[in-house]
Amino acid sequence: MSDQLVAPPPEHCPGTQSEMSGKSAACAGCPNQQICAAPKGPDPDLVEIEERMKSVKHKILVLSGKGGVGKSTFSSQLSFALAMNTEEQVGLLDIDICGPSIPKIMGLEGEVIHISGQGWDPVYVEDNLAVMSVGxxxxxxxxxxxxxxxxxxxxxxxxxxxxxxNELDYLVVDTPPGTSDEHLSIVQYLKTSNIDGAVIITSPQDVALIDVRKEINFCKKVGVPIIGVVENMSGFVCPKCNKESQIFIPTTGGAEQMSKDMNVPFLGRIPIDPLIARSCDEGKSYLISHPDSEATKQYNIVFNSKYRYRKKKKTTNY
Structure with missing residues (x-):
């Protein structure tokens, strides 16, 4: 329904799925009023989405209530890590519509989408790693x-x-910060497609944790399982002396304490490493380029803890 509107919704729009759609005071004079007030039936697009998603075994959302905490970086490295198992097919979907950084991070700048008889073809990094983005x-x-x-x-x-x-073992969905249109849409559209859950990224300081608490509450309200919380930019390890310094000081216990307070799993900490940023700028996998680094060690701890539910059936090392 929402993509059929003839004009942007007013500021206090009740939403196209609301029982008051087209009937509330905010709807008076809106060009969309007749469209919204029309009887609502099942959205045929949702049936198509459910059919398309049947070929995707696992669907993972990467969320963060705060911008700038490394969510897209984490999404990219998770996708690279999963694709290191060449027997598995991995997709990375970028729904950060206004800030699509995934093409750059994945080394796909300048690529374009091709359309075939089966639909839009994603862009491939490797034979088993596909990417789609508005970029x-x-x-x-x-x-x-x-x-x-x-x-x-x-x-x-x-x-x-x-x-x-085609057939995917994993679809990683990189989202924008916050709890806005994109988040509500992805949850609504995948409601019948069995989302595995969300990985929530934060940095240690309170200004980030405040917003991440909102993201956790959002997941609980809309029924998205929380796979766990990752604390990114958690200290800086000097590559020469191996001494760790806290850049963003966790004054209230950081993400681990927050996870305990909110009764959600804590997956681990990833330290600051300038080479992670360089790998993203160059469109390379940090995990492959720097396999012996402390950050790679922590990434692997996070990834392995993240898939504990899966290891009951099959053990995989990244």
């Missing part, structure tokens, strides 16, 4: 995406129903 639709990397909610939601829906991933 592939832009004429220039620096082009601004200035879209309101309905248009962003429409693109997310199109990514889910039209992208031909």
């Amino acid at each position: 592939f639709l832009l004429d220039k990397e620096e082009d601004a995406v200035i879209w309101r909610g309905p248009k962003k939601n429409g693109l997310i829906k199109q990514f889910l129903k039209d992208v031909y991933w």
Whole structure:
């Protein structure tokens, strides 16, 4: 429904799925009023999404209530790590519509989407690692995406129903910060497709943890399982003396204490390493480029703890 609106919704729009849609005081004079007030039936696009997602075994959301905590970096390294098992097929979906950094991080700048008879073809990093992002639709990397909610939601829906991933073992979904349109849309559209859960990324300081608490509450309210919390940028280990320094001081116990307080799993800490940023700028896997680093060791601890539920059936080392 939302991608059929003829104008942006008003500020206090009750939402197209609300029982008051087209009937509340905020709807008076809105060009969308007749559309929203029309009888609502099942969205046929959701049936197509459910059918498309049947070929994806595991669906993992990467969330963060705060921007700048390394969520896209984590999404990329998780995808690289999963793809190191060449027997498994991995997809990375970037729904950060206004800030699509995944093409750069994955070394896919300048790539474009091709359309086949089966749908939109994702762009491949390796034979078993595919990526989709709005960044592939832009004429220039620096082009601004200035879209309101309905248009962003429409693109997310199109990514889910039209992208031909083939058979996937894992689909990692990189989301923007916050709890806004993109998050509500991805949860709504995948409601019947069995989301495995969300990995929530934070940094140690309180200014990030406050927003991450909101993200955890969002997951609980909309019924998304929380796989666990990762504390990123957790200290800096000097490559010469191996001494650790706290750059962002966890004044209230950091992500681990917050996880205990909110009764969610804590997966581990990843230290600051300038080479992680360099690997992302160069579109390379940090885990492969620096296999013996302290950060890679911590990434592997996080990834292995993250898939404990899976190891009951099969043990995998990354």
